Amino acid sequence: MDSKYIQKTLSAITEQITKNAAVQKVLDNKFVKEHKYAAAAATVGLGVVAATTIVKAVNCEGKRYNYDAIPNLSFDDESIYDVATIGAGPSGSVLGYYLAREGRKVALLEKKVFPRDKYCGDAVATMAQDILREMGVMKELVDEDLGHFAQNGGFVSPNGNSFIGNSAKELKRDAKYNRGAVIAVKRIVLDEKVAKAAKRMGADLKENTTVENATFDRSTGVWTINCVDSEDNTKKIVYRARVLVCADGSPSNAARQLGYVHTEPNGICSRAYVKNNTTFRYDGVVFYPPSLLPGYCAIIREARDELNYLAYIIPGGKVTNDDLSKYHHQYMTEDPFISAALGPNPDIERMKAAPLRLGGIKKSYDDHLLIVGDAAGFIDPLTGEGIQYAMEGSRLASLALIQAFNERDLSHQSLKRYQDFWMAKFGHEFSMSMTMSLFLYRFPIVLDAAASLIEKRGSRFLAEWAAVMTGVKPKTWFLRPDVGPLIVLEIFGECFRRVFQGKKQIKKLD
Numbered sequence: 001m002d003s004k005y006i007q008k009t010l011s012a013i014t015e016q017i018t019k020n021a022a023v024q025k026v027l028d029n030k031f032v033k034e035h036k037y038a039a040a041a042a043t044v045g046l047g048v049v050a051a052t053t054i055v056k057a058v059n060c061e062g063k064r065y066n067y068d069a070i071p072n073l074s075f076d077d078e079s080i081y082d083v084a085t086i087g088a089g090p091s092g093s094v095l096g097y098y099l100a101r102e103g104r105k106v107a108l109l110e111k112k113v114f115p116r117d118k119y120c121g122d123a124v125a126t127m128a129q130d131i132l133r134e135m136g137v138m139k140e141l142v143d144e145d146l147g148h149f150a151q152n153g154g155f156v157s158p159n160g161n162s163f164i165g166n167s168a169k170e171l172k173r174d175a176k177y178n179r180g181a182v183i184a185v186k187r188i189v190l191d192e193k194v195a196k197a198a199k200r201m202g203a204d205l206k207e208n209t210t211v212e213n214a215t216f217d218r219s220t221g222v223w224t225i226n227c228v229d230s231e232d233n234t235k236k237i238v239y240r241a242r243v244l245v246c247a248d249g250s251p252s253n254a255a256r257q258l259g260y261v262h263t264e265p266n267g268i269c270s271r272a273y274v275k276n277n278t279t280f281r282y283d284g285v286v287f288y289p290p291s292l293l294p295g296y297c298a299i300i301r302e303a304r305d306e307l308n309y310l311a312y313i314i315p316g317g318k319v320t321n322d323d324l325s326k327y328h329h330q331y332m333t334e335d336p337f338i339s340a341a342l343g344p345n346p347d348i349e350r351m352k353a354a355p356l357r358l359g360g361i362k363k364s365y366d367d368h369l370l371i372v373g374d375a376a377g378f379i380d381p382l383t384g385e386g387i388q389y390a391m392e393g394s395r396l397a398s399l400a401l402i403q404a405f406n407e408r409d410l411s412h413q414s415l416k417r418y419q420d421f422w423m424a425k426f427g428h429e430f431s432m433s434m435t436m437s438l439f440l441y442r443f444p445i446v447l448d449a450a451a452s453l454i455e456k457r458g459s460r461f462l463a464e465w466a467a468v469m470t471g472v473k474p475k476t477w478f479l480r481p482d483v484g485p486l487i488v489l490e491i492f493g494e495c496f497r498r499v500f501q502g503k504k505q506i507k508k509l510d
């Protein structure tokens with residue numbers, strides 16, 4: 001039983017409810033429209049229960065390792081690296097840091113030269129902050145005032161219910177430890193600091209180095225990695241390593257070339273930095289324009305009051321990746337909330353865009369090989385967040401590798417531990433997120449209900465919602481007796497308001 005099975009089961013439930021002719025008749029009847037919402041609510045409950053049960057079953061599966069016959073001749077050869085990563089983004093560099101700390105010989109092969117930009121929302125969530133703190137990067141960011149901790153934020157639901165909360169009180173307490181739900185740090189700043197921290201720890205950072213291809217020799221257990229100088233592709237450089245790690249981001253070119261990934265990235269996201277010459281006062285607001293579901297837009301406040309406007313296209317809805325530019329620009333002037341936030345004539349950067357690979361790949365390891373970060377699809381399908389999964393996934397990869405080196409067994413049986421680690425830590429959550437994001441697409445009223453519930457319950461509740469959305473708390477939070485039933489009740493309330501109060505007045509964020 002795997003995550004695919006969970007998804008299939010849950011999609012089947014959804015299909016049953018929406019496609020079943022009898023149910024359809026009920027849904028189509030405008031006088032009993034509320035049945036749709038009841039069904040939606042029941043389905044959310046059912047889906048979450050089913051998913052948790054299955055996830056538990058999957059987690060209990062026994063784990064056994066079979067130490068087989070990859071020769072270990074090369075362990076005595078000093079001229080080759082233990083590990084070489086293709087890419088020195090957050091995933092490659094964090095792996096390099098932890099391996100170097102354990103005395104392993106690591107090369108980080110990076111085609112660009114730092115500082116280099118990466119199109120991103122720049123929102124760095126808690127799990128990543130913990131790793132950055134360990135690496136000494138968090139202190140640098142805070143001391144040099146290069147990040148902005150989010151204090152007030154919230155979301156606008158598809159029908160325009162909104163709630164903005166302020167967690168300044170909680171934040172003050174956490175600030176002592178340089179901690180918060182989200183800190184925004186420009187990637188041009190963050191990635192250089194992370195790569196340099198890995199280098200300080202002893203990893204060999206090779207910039208200007210584009211990996212072209214790599215071949216594995218089974219008889220020696222060594223990879224030959226063919227690279228060219230990024231500035232001059234006639235200059236060839238060859239590295240050799242016992243383990244190759246694909247950390248080359250969402251296009252996942254290396255893993256595709258090697259035959260482990262077969263698909264194009266399944267989502268895309270735009271970015272545009274904006275000068276804060278508007279009246280927007282918040283640190284982070286998520287907007288769910290109905291036409292973009294299950295994707296969304298966000299405005300995030302960076303250090304020095306710059307803003308970052310983003311539109312995430314997440315698969316499962318009607319929108320395709322080709323629609324990105326159209327929607328990104330359309331919402332800037334036509335969405336009542338986004339246009340108000342950006343102001344009539346914003347000082348905004350030209351739209352940039354980069355692909356997303358969401359939900360995790362099926363197999364992220366083989367003999368002497370790992371795939372990490374975006375290359376392995378470590379982006380949460382509900383939120384589009386990937387930095388913390390890139391970093392945490394690589395920390396787990398380092399644990400698996402250190403154990404494998406200690407046992408002198410780099411076979412796929414040994415490295416499967418990495419897949420087990422990340423599946424347990426966030427892989428199953430990804431399946432849950434995928435299902436929830438499809439739910440929200442089918443039943444956006446759940447978001448409307450959640451927004452009005454949060455409005456009633458206040459900032460503490462919003463903080464918990466944020467914790468779930470940023471992966472600090474599991475999505476089973478929605479099942480808690482003080483959460484799930486209240487959302488369901490709120491859904492009934494929404495229906496009631498729609499039936500008896502007619503069209504809703506749009507209330508702008510103030």
Ligand SMILES: Cc1cc2nc3c(=O)[nH]c(=O)nc-3n(C[C@H](O)[C@H](O)[C@H](O)COP(=O)(O)OP(=O)(O)OC[C@H]3O[C@@H](n4cnc5c(N)ncnc54)[C@H](O)[C@@H]3O)c2cc1C
Nearest residue numbers: 087089090091111120121122123211249269373374386387
């Ligand atoms: C527009 C957008 C907004 C996003 N917003 C957020 C957000 O707010 N919060 C969040 O947590 N996540 C966000 N994400 C996801 C996040 O950007 C990624 O999850 C994260 O960058 C993954 O890190 P990585 O190290 O795996 O890959 P990358 O950061 O892509 O790094 C890959 C590195 O590999 C190098 N490379 C590639 N090919 C080669 C080669 N052949 N040879 C050598 N080097 C190579 C590249 O130059 C690059 O440095 C967003 C993504 C997008 C596109």
Ligand SMILES: *[C@@H]1O[C@H](CO)[C@@H](O)[C@H](O)[C@H]1NC(C)=O
Nearest residue numbers: 068069070071072073407408
């Ligand atoms: C690898 O080395 C270890 C430790 O020396 C040894 O026990 C193991 O049998 C070796 N494996 C192979 C395939 O030679």
Ligand SMILES: *[C@@H]1O[C@H](CO)[C@@H](O)[C@H](O)[C@H]1NC(C)=O
Nearest residue numbers: 113114206207208230231232
């Ligand atoms: C990268 O290449 C450029 C052009 O050849 C060169 O100017 C630069 O110094 C190189 N940087 C590094 C870090 O190797």
Ligand SMILES: *[C@@H]1O[C@H](CO)[C@@H](O)[C@H](O)[C@H]1NC(C)=O
Nearest residue numbers: 212213214226227228236237
């Ligand atoms: C691999 O890359 C090298 C450049 O480093 C190139 O010369 C060689 O032709 C490539 N091999 C294949 C099979 O693409």
Ligand SMILES: *[C@@H]1O[C@H](CO)[C@@H](O)[C@H](O)[C@H]1NC(C)=O
Nearest residue numbers: 276277278279280281282305
């Ligand atoms: C910029 O953001 C701040 C909030 O940090 C806000 O008070 C201010 O009004 C905004 N606008 C301008 C033009 O500075």
Ligand SMILES: *[C@@H]1O[C@H](CO)[C@@H](O)[C@H](O)[C@H]1NC(C)=O
Nearest residue numbers: 275277278343344345346347
């Ligand atoms: C913001 O700046 C841009 C470019 O400088 C300008 O055209 C626009 O009028 C400004 N908007 C506001 C609301 O001040």
